[in-house]
Amino acid sequence: MTATNGGPTPGSDATGDRPGAGxxxxxxxxxxxxVRQWRAVHPELDTGPMEIIGRINRCAALLxxxxxxxxxxxxxxxxxxxxxxxxRRTGHELTPGELARETFSSGAAVTKRLKQLTERGLVExxxxxxxxxxxxxxxxxxxxxxxxGILPEQLAYETSVLSALSSESQGELAGRLSxxxxxxxxxxHALRA
Amino acid sequence: MTATNGGPTPGSDATGDRPGAGxxxxxxxxxxxxVRQWRAVHPELDTGPMEIIGRINRCAALLxxxxxxxxxxxxxxxxxxxxxxxxRRTGHELTPGELARETFSSGAAVTKRLKQLTERGLVExxxxxxxxxxxxxxxxxxxxxxxxGILPEQLAYETSVLSALSSESQGELAGRLSxxxxxxxxxxHALRA
DNA sequence: AGCATATAGTTTACTAGTGAAATATACGTG
DNA sequence: CACGTATATTTCACTAGTAAACTATATGCT
Numbered sequence: 001m002t003a004t005n006g007g008p009t010p011g012s013d014a015t016g017d018r019p020g021a022g023x024x025x026x027x028x029x030x031x032x033x034x035v036r037q038w039r040a041v042h043p044e045l046d047t048g049p050m051e052i053i054g055r056i057n058r059c060a061a062l063l064x065x066x067x068x069x070x071x072x073x074x075x076x077x078x079x080x081x082x083x084x085x086x087x088r089r090t091g092h093e094l095t096p097g098e099l100a101r102e103t104f105s106s107g108a109a110v111t112k113r114l115k116q117l118t119e120r121g122l123v124e125x126x127x128x129x130x131x132x133x134x135x136x137x138x139x140x141x142x143x144x145x146x147x148x149g150i151l152p153e154q155l156a157y158e159t160s161v162l163s164a165l166s167s168e169s170q171g172e173l174a175g176r177l178s179x180x181x182x183x184x185x186x187x188x189h190a191l192r193a
Numbered sequence: 194m195t196a197t198n199g200g201p202t203p204g205s206d207a208t209g210d211r212p213g214a215g216x217x218x219x220x221x222x223x224x225x226x227x228v229r230q231w232r233a234v235h236p237e238l239d240t241g242p243m244e245i246i247g248r249i250n251r252c253a254a255l256l257x258x259x260x261x262x263x264x265x266x267x268x269x270x271x272x273x274x275x276x277x278x279x280x281r282r283t284g285h286e287l288t289p290g291e292l293a294r295e296t297f298s299s300g301a302a303v304t305k306r307l308k309q310l311t312e313r314g315l316v317e318x319x320x321x322x323x324x325x326x327x328x329x330x331x332x333x334x335x336x337x338x339x340x341x342g343i344l345p346e347q348l349a350y351e352t353s354v355l356s357a358l359s360s361e362s363q364g365e366l367a368g369r370l371s372x373x374x375x376x377x378x379x380x381x382h383a384l385r386a
Numbered sequence: 387a388g389c390a391t392a393t394a395g396t397t398t399a400c401t402a403g404t405g406a407a408a409t410a411t412a413c414g415t416g
Numbered sequence: 417c418a419c420g421t422a423t424a425t426t427t428c429a430c431t432a433g434t435a436a437a438c439t440a441t442a443t444g445c446t
Contacts, residue, residue, distance in 0.1 A: 104254060
């Protein structure tokens with residue numbers, strides 16, 4: 001992802017700032033600076049995709065960094081919380097394979113996390129009676145309480161972070177992202193099939 | 194990031210689908226399913242932030258997975274390419290510290306990457322004459338050629354992925370993301386100060 | 387000048403994730 | 417019913433990143 005390639009760009013300040021070129025977003029974030037640098041070096045390339053992909057990556061990185069804080073207070077990493085959250089929100093037991101799909105992780109990673117979370121008494125394991133290859137995982141009381149305790153904090157924090165955007169902006173952004181995401185997901189699905 | 198917590202949600206299909214609730218985006222992506230699950234379990238919580246943050250994270254994950262492919266063909270990881278790209282787009286030498294800031298990595302990670310990239314003959318190191326603590330890195334001829342060879346491929350690929358969105362959608366999305374990103378970045382800056 | 391403190395970068399010990407191989411079990415078919 | 421193949425999960429060897437300690441150098445104050 002070329003577009004990811006971006007940074008705060010401390011010193012350098014390329015000039016050439018001229019509006020109306022394609023998807024020029026006027027506002028100056030770090031991605032805009034990076035795009036300007038690339039255009040200065042490779043004027044022949046269409047840097048349009050960077051404006052979207054670079055920003056998505058950058059936003060994701062910033063949001064994660066900020067939002068991992070509440071989790072760490074609870075002694076959880078995000079992947080761990082995602083796993084617990086999957087169990088909580090589905091409301092029923094899940095197999096390791098299902099958990100891997102839900103959290104977009106490899107099976108090996110899920111195995112490791114489950115080991116730790118089980119040792120910490122947050123999840124319980126039960127073997128399937130019919131098919132002895134599969135296991136069923138569920139939250140313990142403590143695990144459920146932990147998730148339910150963290151979730152409101154997290155949402156409150158997220159709300160405050162996003163409050164920098166007007167309600168209209170938020171709705172618009174959510175809609176566009178949903179549009180992109182659903183297309184990406186069906187592309188993915190098509191590729192694998 | 195609670196909102197990240199999401200998955201393809203294979204089996205389960207919570208029902209309650211009623212439009213017009215806050216930032217309801219109509220289109221059904223995996224994040225929408227996850228949000229519906231959370232609402233079913235915790236109806237009292239405002240799940241609005243998930244609609245944005247969850248989608249940003251999900252999009253970032255999907256885009257990265259897809260786009261890392263061209264890089265891997267060239268034998269580079271994304272962080273490595275980001276480092277090389279920073280050198281290429283700024284057009285001048287950078288110190289390890291500057292590279293760390295440009296690529297949002299830790300200093301230690303940059304040190305490791307530089308070691309590898311130097312061994313591969315893609316970057317060169319030069320000591321500062323005045324301040325002997327600092328080093329200056331620049332691309333070798335081979336490094337520059339590699340970046341210049343990969344970049345167009347990457348942009349072309351990104352263009353094709355995003356072509357699922359109309360030009361208007363793309364512009365709108367880039368603008369909203371830029372708005373969010375610049376606010377996030379100034380929040381960040383404010384926090385550290 | 388001499389010492390305290392700040393800064394740049396590297397090293398170290400450790401952690402978490404990955405892909406591939408291994409293990410265990412189930413299923414389908416002749 | 418036995419065998420080959422598919423599936424679920426774990427294990428293993430390895431890689432990359434991190435935070436904290438460490439080294440080397442510079443800067444400022446008295």
